[in-house]
Amino acid sequence: MTSLLAQREIMxxxxxxxxxxxxxxxARHATKLGLRNEVAxxxxxxxxxxxxxxxxLLSALEMACLLGPIEVWVDTIERRAVPLEADPSH
Known part of the structure; x- marks a missing residue:
């Protein structure tokens, strides 16, 4: 079963x-997946x-980055959950 609840992570x-x-x-791939994305x-x-x-969809972005463009070499991706603040829009 897929989860449609928004989660926030540091990737x-x-x-x-x-x-x-x-x-x-x-950014192009995150937009296609409907994800919010900010560079820290x-x-x-x-x-x-x-x-x-x-x-x-966050996992899909991770997989896309691992397989990414040919000129990119990804060694590892670490993901950490970040709690969503109390926000009535979530």
Missing amino acids: EIHGRFDPASFLAWI HASQERIELRTEGPED
């Missing part, structure tokens, strides 16, 4: 990549994203 991607082009690629850190070896959406 930390480690590897070797051009952050500008990889972030544009990630970006360097050639680490990208930290704050993502929000259903768990299954």
